[in-house]
Amino acid sequence: xxxxxxxxxxxxxxxxxxxxxxxxxxxxxxxRVLASEGGAGLVVTEMISADSIRYANxxxxxxxxxxxxxxxxxVQLFGAEPAALGLAARAAVEAGADAIDINxxxxxxxxxxxxxxxxxxxxxxxxxxxxxxxxxxxKVPVMIKFRPGxxxxxxxxPELAKMMEEEGVSAITLHGRSVSSMHCGPIxxxxxxxxxxxxxxxxxxxxxxxGPAEARAILETGCAGVAIGRGAVHNxxxxxxxxxxxxxxxxxxxxxGGRIKLFLRFLELNAGLYGEERGLxxxxxxxxxxxxxxxxxxxxxxxxxxxxxxxxxxxLLIQYTGEADSDC
Numbered sequence: 001x002x003x004x005x006x007x008x009x010x011x012x013x014x015x016x017x018x019x020x021x022x023x024x025x026x027x028x029x030x031x032r033v034l035a036s037e038g039g040a041g042l043v044v045t046e047m048i049s050a051d052s053i054r055y056a057n058x059x060x061x062x063x064x065x066x067x068x069x070x071x072x073x074x075v076q077l078f079g080a081e082p083a084a085l086g087l088a089a090r091a092a093v094e095a096g097a098d099a100i101d102i103n104x105x106x107x108x109x110x111x112x113x114x115x116x117x118x119x120x121x122x123x124x125x126x127x128x129x130x131x132x133x134x135x136x137x138x139k140v141p142v143m144i145k146f147r148p149g150x151x152x153x154x155x156x157x158p159e160l161a162k163m164m165e166e167e168g169v170s171a172i173t174l175h176g177r178s179v180s181s182m183h184c185g186p187i188x189x190x191x192x193x194x195x196x197x198x199x200x201x202x203x204x205x206x207x208x209x210x211g212p213a214e215a216r217a218i219l220e221t222g223c224a225g226v227a228i229g230r231g232a233v234h235n236x237x238x239x240x241x242x243x244x245x246x247x248x249x250x251x252x253x254x255x256x257g258g259r260i261k262l263f264l265r266f267l268e269l270n271a272g273l274y275g276e277e278r279g280l281x282x283x284x285x286x287x288x289x290x291x292x293x294x295x296x297x298x299x300x301x302x303x304x305x306x307x308x309x310x311x312x313x314x315x316l317l318i319q320y321t322g323e324a325d326s327d328c
Contacts, residue, residue, distance in 0.1 A: 003219045004243045007041065009202060010141030010170030012072060012098055016041030017225030018215070018239040020232060021173070021206050022076045022101065022145075025285055030269035032070040034262060035232060039240030041225070043073050047103045050079030050088035064095040074099035074143060078106065080115035082130045086137035093138045099170075100138055102130060104146040107179045118179040121146055121156055124163060131167040141170035145206075148191035150179045157191055158198035165199045172199070173227050176207040176218075183207075183230075189221050196222035211238070212245035219246075234259060234289040256294050260320040263290040267313055277308045294320055 007017040020027060020035040022044040027035075032043040045063065052060035066073055075092035077100065079085045089100045104127055106117030120127045127144075135142045144164050149156045161172050174195050176187025187207040196203040202224035209215050210231040218226050232238045235254050254262070266286075270279035287304045291297035300316060307313050 003216060003246045007202060007225055009042070009099060009143065012042075012141050012170075014041040014072060016239065016243060017204075017219075018242060019173075019204060019225060019227040020044060020236075020239070021227035021229035022047055022103075023229050023233070026233060028270070028282070029065060029067050029070065029273060030266050031236065032073060033067055033269055034236035034266055035239065036070045036073075038232075038235075038237035039243055040228075040232075040236075041072075041239075042099070043070055044101055044227075045073065045075045047076045047078045047106065048088070048092075050077050050081070050084040053077075053088035053091050054084045061091075064092055064097075066096045071096075072098040074101040076101040076103050076145070077134075078103040078111060078116045080120065080126070080130075082126075082133035085130050086133040089134045089138045089142075093140055097140060099141045099143055100134055101173070102134060102142065102144040104144055105173075105175050105179075107147070107182050118147060118150070121150065121160065121179070124160060127160070128163050128167050131164055131169050135168045142168070143171045143173060144169050145173040145175065147175050147177060147179050148188050148195070152178050152181065152188070154178065155191055155194070157195040161195050161199045161201075161203065165201050169201065171202040171204060171224075173204040173206050174223075176205060187218075189217060192218060192223055193221040196224070212242050215242045216246060233286065234263075234292060236262060256320050259290060260317050263287075264314060264317060267310060271310055276310055280304075280307050280310070280313060291320075 005017055007014045018041055020040040020043040024046050027046050035043050048060055048063050075097040077085055077088050103117055104120040111117035112119045157174055176192050192205045204225040204227050205218035205223035206227035209228045215226045237254050267283055270283055284305055287301050291301055303316055
């Protein structure tokens with residue numbers, strides 16, 4: 001049976017079981033478009049506060065803006081109040097979301113203090129109420145993301161997965177590290193295996209995927225798909241590369257020139273959304289990822305911080321461009 005295949009999440013039919021995982025400050029609309037073009041079967045937005053949507057925060061509503069080029073797309077929401085999450089889910093669907101993803105796995109202290117993210121794993125009845133409320137508020141599939149447990153010795157995910165399945169959730173994304181491990185260390189493949197075996201709905205494995213080997217290891221646990229986060233940050237074509245490799249086809253890796261061409265396209269998309277100066281400014285947090293390992297990258301990264309126009313960006317980055325093709 002092929003490892004890379006089409007996948008159904010509820011009523012949503014996906015061309016691939018490789019997903020772009022949500023990353024705060026990274027999976028913006030422009031980046032999601034690149035990932036979709038790079039072979040992702042589903043892309044997921046940055047996590048958006050349900051309370052901010054409830055109180056009509058302009059910045060949060062801006063984050064709900066979706067491009068026709070990025071579908072299918074899931075909007076990820078976080079919060080601890082069922083009614084607020086239901087309202088936010090409805091707003092996301094009105095904005096064009098193909099699915100809703102509830103964040104119950106974020107380990108960041110600020111999120112935990114609000115009772116959101118991974119804090120919900122300690123309150124399974126509340127998490128069940130949230131899943132039930134959101135599912136009743138929207139007609140699109142509802143997904144949920146959590147972790148194996150709070151510590152490496154704890155395994156909560158199989159029982160949580162069963163509970164979510166009973167509440168009508170269509171799929172689960174399991175980040176394979178404990179809450180206390182944050183984003184460091186190896187993922188718990190056994191936790192992925194046990195969780196996937198506990199339910200009939202798709203379980204999507206996530207964490208530490210930088211190429212075909214890690215993706216294969218996750219899929220061989222019985223997970224229905226793989227969500228890729230940091231491995232896609234400087235290479236949104238990683239989905240196609242993994243699909244080619246695991247499909248037995250020779251994949252051409254993205255070289256430095258191809259990487260910079262994609263970064264320039266990202267800057268153009270960002271400028272189209274926010275204007276040149278603001279679009280370039282919002283890309284500053286990512287330039288280090290895109291230039292990592294390239295000759296003279298430190299100087300180029302420093303120079304990028306003061307750029308205000310796309311013309312200046314092209315002039316700075318042209319030194320790295322060359323012919324590249326990431327297709328099979």
